[in-house]
Amino acid sequence: MRTFFAEAALLESLREIPARVGWALRIKILPALLDLTFLAYVWAATNATYSYFRFGFLSFSLLPWWWMVIVVVAVGAMWSAWDQTLGMKVVNRELSGETDFASRFLYAVLWPFFPLALLTAPFDPKARTPGELLAELTLTEVRLITYRPWYRTLTGWLALIAILSTLGAAVGVTKVEPGRLVTGFEKTIKFWRAIFSPRWDLLGLGLKLLGETVFMAIMATAFAVPIAVLLSFLAARNLMRGPLGRLIYVILRMIGSFTRSVDAVIWAIIFAVWVGTGSFAGVLALFVHSIVDLMKLYAEQIEAIDPGPVEAITATGANHLQVLRYAVIPQIINPFLSFTLYRWDINVRMATVVGMVGGGGIGFRLIQYLRSWAFPEATVLTILIILMVWALDWLSARLRAKLA
């Protein structure tokens, strides 16, 4: 019996290993790595700022790279020993124990060896870094919040330096030169003159193209809605129970967020290659984007329904279809219509942009005019687009207010 229990205990502790290592990674290793990354960034940003404003060129490391390593690690060690660092804040830890100068100094010296904590982590539920062990200081959860104004803390100063150097580096990287706004102005005079003399004889053509764009949006929305409705029920967490349901849910949500993260303009470029430039490519791009967007919006609406009516209708002896029809659909129908209108509104606006990259419609013609410096022509189309977007915005807002 004894050996059996000993073996069981061993098995138990083996099973704990992943959790222990995970804990050590989360509490001891990742915060320190976060601090090092932050300091390396501050190094790069300060170097960029200094070099740009002092010498007029951009350099992210004026000194050799090993200088950066030494400075970052040294500052990181001091920061960790004398203050609550960014990483420590993230995991809500602070250094506690005999915090006199000697132990803090020892902790700082040993701090660079923090990854060694991973060596003992599989066997020790509370793995410690060399600094913690030898300096007898431990990272414990923050208990007493001792308030110090930011300018009395190292973290505060580092944050200030990070913010200022970020702004400085940003000016350097984007080559901001306000002076050029003045010196370059006269070159645009021809452009302004053209803009204020629109070619009104193109109005008919413009309206035709505008119609094409609106129909692109209608097509994309109309075909996306039924598919999105079907998929949304499969992508609603509260309906998809059980292992198979959860799997479908996760897969659909993953495909959805991936497809949505690829911008409609990129989809338009893909489809322009696939089916050739023109309205059809634009419709397809909007169609794909609308499906996944509406699927997410619809599914979230289904997830937000009140379960009470579902329970009540089930209690009357209704079957699943009847419950769907009498408890679920009445709760989601108006939000669904509202989202559909909203998406159509977006699609009309996006149809213009999608058109510019080969998706047909008014956008395609507009970009052609702009490329060939035909500004009087471009102005007509731009005015039409503005009017249409404004009118649709107003219309769909009114309709959606009615549906609320």
Add this chain to the structure above:
Amino acid sequence: MPHLVVENLTKVYERGKIRALFNVSFSVEKGEFLVLIGLSGSGKSTLLRCINRLVEPTSGRIFLNGVELTKLSPRAMRKVRRKIGMVFQQFNLVKRATVLQNVLAGRLGYNSTLSTLLGRFPKEDLRRAQECLERVGLLDKMYVRADQLSGGQQQRVGIARALMQEPELLLADEPVSALDPATSHSVMQYIEQINKDGVTVIASLHFLSLARRYGQRIIALKAGEIVFDGLPEAIDDRKFKEIYGEEAEEVEVR
């Protein structure tokens, strides 16, 4: 033969391993008005939902008119549910639908799936809906959206929906907890009237004073077990403290 028999009913919620009911047994005679009391979380709601199997019991048996409900297939259970009306603490109406649509939903189990999916109900049901709404005094609100009504009115719609089922058993899960005292009595009187018409009622109530006023018999639950089963008069101060804990003070709802 008793109307409803519950035998050794136990319910353990798998998630969190919470034991909601343990070895609960009792029986209810036809036409009885039984009141369940107990603290929040004592298992009253779970017990009511086990009876119409909105919640699946972990073990134990439930008989209605001698038929073992716990053995029925989902389809057969739906048939039985038609005869079990239920009203809820939060009324559970479809807020965006009209009062009439909510009340008609009580007939779903009696009509064919296809015609109800198309939203069609027999004339007979429409007439019945008007009758039920008249009984709860809301005939003039028939075409009003449910969310336009006050709490008390919504609960009366809930009662009308249950009446549409022509129930022989009415389960009421804290039907007046979301209402003010005056409205509480008005709603309880509708339920009492249904009971007088021969429907067996099992209602969970928060206030002992309401339980005493309306119940013919009281069952008290504590941590999922029956700690009292008897006449309302038999609950004295000592028994009260046993059910609700030493700290409790009895509060009157007038």
